Amino acid sequence: xxxxxxxxxxxxxxxxxxxxxxxxxxxxxxxxxxxxxxxxxxxxxxxxxxxxxxxxxxxxxxxxxxxxxxxxxxxxxxxxxxxxxxxxxxxxxxxxxxxxxxxxxxxxxxxxxxxxxxxxxxxxxxxxxxxxxxxxxxxxxxxxxxxxxxxxxxxxxxxxxxxxxxxxxxxxxxxxxxxxxxxxxxxxxxxxxxxxxx
Amino acid sequence: xxxxxxxxxxxxxxxxxxxxxxxxxxxxxxxxxxxxxxxxxxxxxxxxxxxxxxxxxxxxxxxxxxxxxxxxxxxxxxxxxxxxxxxxxxxxxxxxxxxxxxxxxxxxxxxxxxxxxxxxxxxxxxxxxxxxxxxxxxxxxxxxxxxxxxxxxxxxxxxxxxxxxxxxxxxxxxxxxxxxxxxxxxxxxxxxxxxxxxxxxxxxxxxxxxxxxxxxxxxxxxxxxxxxxxxxxxxxxxxxxxxxxxxxxxxxxxxxxxxxxxxxxxxxxxxxxxxxxxxxxxxxx
Numbered sequence: 001x002x003x004x005x006x007x008x009x010x011x012x013x014x015x016x017x018x019x020x021x022x023x024x025x026x027x028x029x030x031x032x033x034x035x036x037x038x039x040x041x042x043x044x045x046x047x048x049x050x051x052x053x054x055x056x057x058x059x060x061x062x063x064x065x066x067x068x069x070x071x072x073x074x075x076x077x078x079x080x081x082x083x084x085x086x087x088x089x090x091x092x093x094x095x096x097x098x099x100x101x102x103x104x105x106x107x108x109x110x111x112x113x114x115x116x117x118x119x120x121x122x123x124x125x126x127x128x129x130x131x132x133x134x135x136x137x138x139x140x141x142x143x144x145x146x147x148x149x150x151x152x153x154x155x156x157x158x159x160x161x162x163x164x165x166x167x168x169x170x171x172x173x174x175x176x177x178x179x180x181x182x183x184x185x186x187x188x189x190x191x192x193x194x195x196x197x198x
Numbered sequence: 199x200x201x202x203x204x205x206x207x208x209x210x211x212x213x214x215x216x217x218x219x220x221x222x223x224x225x226x227x228x229x230x231x232x233x234x235x236x237x238x239x240x241x242x243x244x245x246x247x248x249x250x251x252x253x254x255x256x257x258x259x260x261x262x263x264x265x266x267x268x269x270x271x272x273x274x275x276x277x278x279x280x281x282x283x284x285x286x287x288x289x290x291x292x293x294x295x296x297x298x299x300x301x302x303x304x305x306x307x308x309x310x311x312x313x314x315x316x317x318x319x320x321x322x323x324x325x326x327x328x329x330x331x332x333x334x335x336x337x338x339x340x341x342x343x344x345x346x347x348x349x350x351x352x353x354x355x356x357x358x359x360x361x362x363x364x365x366x367x368x369x370x371x372x373x374x375x376x377x378x379x380x381x382x383x384x385x386x387x388x389x390x391x392x393x394x395x396x397x398x399x400x401x402x403x404x405x406x407x408x409x410x411x412x413x414x415x416x417x418x419x420x421x422x423x424x425x426x427x428x429x430x431x432x433x434x435x436x437x438x439x440x441x442x443x444x445x446x447x448x449x450x451x452x453x454x455x456x457x458x459x460x461x462x463x464x465x466x467x468x469x470x471x472x473x474x475x476x477x478x479x480x481x482x483x
Contacts, residue, residue, distance in 0.1 A: 152315060
């Protein structure tokens with residue numbers, strides 16, 4: 001296999017990249033100055049070598065514990081449970097949450113053979129054990145059937161842990177149009193309605 | 199029960215230019231693509247490429263089918279929250295003959311069954327049932343299988359917590375039966391001889407109870423006591439109202455039996471993951 005074919009087949013393994021795009025990217029890289037291509041290769045190698053999951057929360061970072069777990073300004077009484085480390089970035093971008101996180105590493109999916117033992121639930125139980133600082137656990141799993149059942153399971157696990165367990169709200173997106181929303185989302189929004197603050 | 203469904207065939211034409219010379223009549227390729235509208239239940243859904251989903255549907259009119267829902271993961275997708283596992287609705291699919299993967303044009307939810315997600319045992323039972331249909335139902339029209347699935351999922355939402363385990367056992371045995379693998383209960387699975395009442399040997403490999411003669415030559419048959427045999431007969435017939443509470447040890451044996459039976463007769467190569475999880479879940483409870 002030639003070097004070009006080898007790079008094409010490696011790039012084609014990336015999500016959203018087919019054989020055609022992989023070929024285009026390969027020829028694009030061949031046209032770039034050699035030092036830029038080397039920088040890209042070094043960045044990929046660096047990510048692979050330096051990024052590790054945090055042993056406390058499961059977030060991906062260069063340090064263990066991660067920067068969020070180590071940050072003294074974080075509210076240690078709040079713990080947000082998410083499915084994937086990439087969900088942390090989405091919440092952090094809002095700038096509204098200052099608590100800690102716990103990454104489960106997926107969701108319950110019996111059809112895919114993913115059960116509670118495949119998720120980081122024991123680690124969560126240990127973090128929320130009686131006597132710890134955590135006061136509230138926010139379940140921020142995806143608003144899908146699998147995400148909901150995962151939240152249900154985690155709620156059951158934390159039942160006797162002596163912490164408040166809350167679920168992120170589900171409903172209409174901000175800036176959306178009621179007319180174009182699907183019935184399931186509208187029904188969910190109606191069910192989760194709340195009194196307007198004065 | 200889902201509303202009436204219809205099959206609407208629409209002929210589509212595409213013009214394909216094969217680089218003909220000036221003056222030649224352009225090549226015209228005609229292909230047939232039918233828009234099928236049918237009641238369906240989402241058995242499984244998973245991500246495909248950057249923003250699409252592949253869904254496996256149990257349909258009323260065209261059996262179990264796979265379809266790609268293009269752009270389903272985009273924030274403004276027309277599919278929105280509709281393609282959730284175990285949701286029921288009306289699917290519109292563009293279907294091409296001799297294809298395994300069709301195109302989902304629309305899915306209007308009529309029953310979401312989100313209540314199932316509020317109880318892990320209920321949810322896992324429902325997915326075990328969906329898995330049996332997914333792996334074993336043919337891609338040919340089979341409304342009986344579809345209606346059975348819909349009825350069982352709806353009952354599963356409503357069944358009392360105390361009856362959930364026997365209900366699950368009965369629903370799974372019913373699915374095995376409706377898919378054509380019902381165990382032989384009245385007569386010997388090997389020679390059809392009528393069986394006397396009382397304890398009897400059950401052979402998973404032979405597909406049911408055995409008479410004394412056949413049991414003597416079978417290496418895998420296990421004895422089911424009279425009460426266990428009666429319980430099994432009631433579970434297979436779906437008559438769970440008359441079942442006395444099943445002691446935990448016997449319930450575990452019944453769970454093992456349905457899992458081994460399904461694995462043995464239906465799927466030699468493929469592990470039934472949801473069914474195995476269902477068995478483990480009740481053992482842990």
